[in-house]
Amino acid sequence: MRSPDIIYALTTMIIILIWFFSIxxxxxxxxxxxxNTDELNGRxxxxxxxxxxxxxxxxxxxxxxxxxxxxxxxxxxxxxLRSGAANVVPPKICFNNTIIMGGAMNNAGPGLNIVLINGxxxxxxxxxxxxxxxxxxxxxxxxxxxxxxxxxxxxSHINPAAKLNDEIRNIFAGxxxxxxxxxxxxxNWVFAGSYGIKKARPFEKLIHxxxxxxxxxxxxxxxxxxxxxxxxxN
Numbered sequence: 001m002r003s004p005d006i007i008y009a010l011t012t013m014i015i016i017l018i019w020f021f022s023i024x025x026x027x028x029x030x031x032x033x034x035x036n037t038d039e040l041n042g043r044x045x046x047x048x049x050x051x052x053x054x055x056x057x058x059x060x061x062x063x064x065x066x067x068x069x070x071x072x073x074x075x076x077x078x079x080x081l082r083s084g085a086a087n088v089v090p091p092k093i094c095f096n097n098t099i100i101m102g103g104a105m106n107n108a109g110p111g112l113n114i115v116l117i118n119g120x121x122x123x124x125x126x127x128x129x130x131x132x133x134x135x136x137x138x139x140x141x142x143x144x145x146x147x148x149x150x151x152x153x154x155x156s157h158i159n160p161a162a163k164l165n166d167e168i169r170n171i172f173a174g175x176x177x178x179x180x181x182x183x184x185x186x187x188n189w190v191f192a193g194s195y196g197i198k199k200a201r202p203f204e205k206l207i208h209x210x211x212x213x214x215x216x217x218x219x220x221x222x223x224x225x226x227x228x229x230x231x232x233x234n
Contacts, residue, residue, distance in 0.1 A: 067094035072228035077122055077151070079203070080226045083188035084108075084157030086219035091155035091190075093127075101127050102155070110158040112139065117151040119194055119232030125150065129157075136163040143171045148195045149232040156189040156223075179206040188223040194232060203227060 070078035080094035082102070091113050092102035100115050102108040109129035116125045130139040146152060152175055161183050172180040175193035183189050186209035193203065205223040215221035 067097050067099050068226055069097045070226060075231045076228035077231060079153060079192050079229050081153055081155050081190040081192060083155050083190050083223040085222045086216050087158050091157045093153050093155050095153065096122055100124060112160050113155045113157060115153040116146065119149045119151040132162040132164060133159060136165060136168060140168055151194045151229060154191040159185050160187060160189050161185045177204060179204050182206060184209065188220050190223045190225050192229050203229060
């Protein structure tokens, strides 16, 4: 690799890391986060304040693994989904103000990072990542085990679309995704869904890879959502 290429790559990585840590600092200062669930249940799940469990971190202590503390109504769970940033920063999935995948957990990977939850009790049923550069059969088996009442949380990293076939996309669509059919290689995608919710809702974000609009050269901006997801009652 030529020297200019090496310098460009290192500069890009440094910029991404600085930006990533800056995002966490901005999250600490957020006074309010709204979660518009009117389309879900006919009323708002907006809360008054949102704090973060990073506020009391030690001096110079890294805080990339913490989650915002989101206060939600008793019939909702707090969620925080963040896609990976380039091929440098891993994705992060938080549920009930607790990090489940990514960051300090060191359990996230390329492809699709998925957490499956009992939508009534909040119990974490499974958490795995699926590198779709290899095979898609394991992901298909995983998705076929999802039951009504389960909540699925998804955060992509590097390439979420390799071998993302129509059968898999249709399952995500059945769980409520309206964007999965548009997910392409190198896109950043985060999604929270469950069977039985038919209307459009705010728990999904897709950032397309586009050389003209990418935030970091060959990589798009990170995708992120924070909100309150409705509890399932059987």
